[in-house]
Amino acid sequence: MNIPEDLQYTREHEWLGKDGRIGITDYAQEALGDVVYVELPEVGRVLKPGDIFGVVESVKSASDLYSPTGGTVIRVNPALADHPELVNQDPYGSGWIMELAEPAGGDLMDAAAYRRQVGA
Amino acid sequence: MPLEYVGILREHEAVRTRVGMFDVSHMAEFQVGGPGAPAFLDAAVTNWPSRLAVGQALYSPMCRPDGGTVDDLLVYRLAAERFWLVVNAANHASDWQWLAALAEDWAGVERVDVSADTALIAVQGPDSLAVLEPLAEIPLAAILSYHFVADARIAGVPALIARTGYTGEDGFELYVAAEDAESVWQTLFERGVLPIGLGARDTLRLEARLPLYGHELSAAISPLEAGLAPFVKWDKGDFVGRDALARQQAQGLRRRIAGLVVTGGIARAGYPVLAGEGGEPIGLVTSGSHSPTLKEAIALALLPTDLASPGTALAVRIRDRAVPATVVRTPFYKRGKKGAATV
DSSP: OOOOTTOEEOTTSEEEOTTSEEEEOHHHHHHHOSEEEEEOOOTTOEEOTTOEEEEEEESSOEEEEEOSSEEEEEEEOGGGGTOTTHHHHOTTTTTOOEEEEEEEOOOOBOHHHHHHHHTO | OOSOSSOHHHHHHHHHHSOEEEEOTTSEEEEEESTTHHHHHHHHSSSOGGGOOTTBEEEEEEEOTTSOEEEEEEEEEEETTEEEEEEOGGGHHHHHHHHHHHHTTOSSOEEEEOGGGEEEEEEESTTHHHHHGGGBSSOGGGSOTTBEEEEEEETTEEEEEESOOSSSSOEEEEEEEGGGHHHHHHHHHHTTOEEOOHHHHHHHHHHTTOOOBTTTBBTTBOTTTTTOGGGOOGGGOOOTTHHHHHHHHHHOOSEEEEEEEESSSOOOTTOEEESSTTOOEEEEEEEEEEETTTTEEEEEEEEEGGGOSTTOEEEEEETTEEEEEEEEOSOSOOOOSTTOOOO
């Protein structure tokens, strides 16, 4: 399982990059199965750590997305509208979900701690 | 039966374009026999079992006196006075009791629950004939849709081979002894038949608009409301639910199951349908998913008849948003004619 060293993680299986980018982990996309729809937040929305900011839908289920940190949504991944499967194919790259300006706060863990959580 | 083996989308596509197999041994099988059996079954279900030829099968709802649906099932005629009913696993016990109560008024009807001894492997998809033909000792192409051979063999073991299914594709259902199921499954797997889980079973049947009991059919939804009028036979005499269904028919249906294409989210069972994006709740989604074939969100919903015509613009409430939904003709997917027996 892919758990990049340079990202931070939450118990709910989201990742946060140094640039404020956010997505779901390889573990999460594997557990969800084929992603067929991603409900994205509005640009400009102000999020607190732990706020629900969107929903990832697989064929069989809908899962809430929790913001790993606080900040203002400045960008969402426009490719997901037509290609939600990017979340499965490249969860840390082209399958990113949103970007926050000035991310701050949140209960985050490093790659080693997340690896222990998922037993990888 | 797991939700998925290699992923719902891949499994779905395999059945639409090649072949897949389903372990649906959880389905329940009742043998109903005796001189009273044909007339008893005509009274118990809405379709017309006594008109079947030996070796022929039919689909039928089974109704309550108030017209609500007890279950939907397949009836196979094994002999002049011997039938098999194949019913939903969730209704196994309640159907058995329902039929026992009905049979009290009938002489010459014997019922045996053969579920525990019977396994069912459904092989579905355009390549199912080609895959199964070398494993059968009879020409399978000669088995027409909704027909079967009871004393056949498959992969060296005794089997009832029926040309039935629940996917909208050509295919066969193989009823074998429970102890033979594993070897048949293994043989099919070695020949490249992909195992299919419950997830794709649901998307396949939904695209083909095949009802699922508890969703499009229930104690509160009649077969007429579910769009199953062709399976209600008025010319055969009395049957349970006849008067209530005839009244529904005469008065005109107030509501019916219709297809929706949804934009901006996946509508799932239980979500409210609204009369437009700012409109009032008018109905409920009964089944909904992403359609792997059409690559859009589709749903079936119970709607007032006057808002159930194709082209009607409605909305579905998905969490806190109302997203557009348009009534469309069903089935959402219909297979091409090539190589397929007609239903």
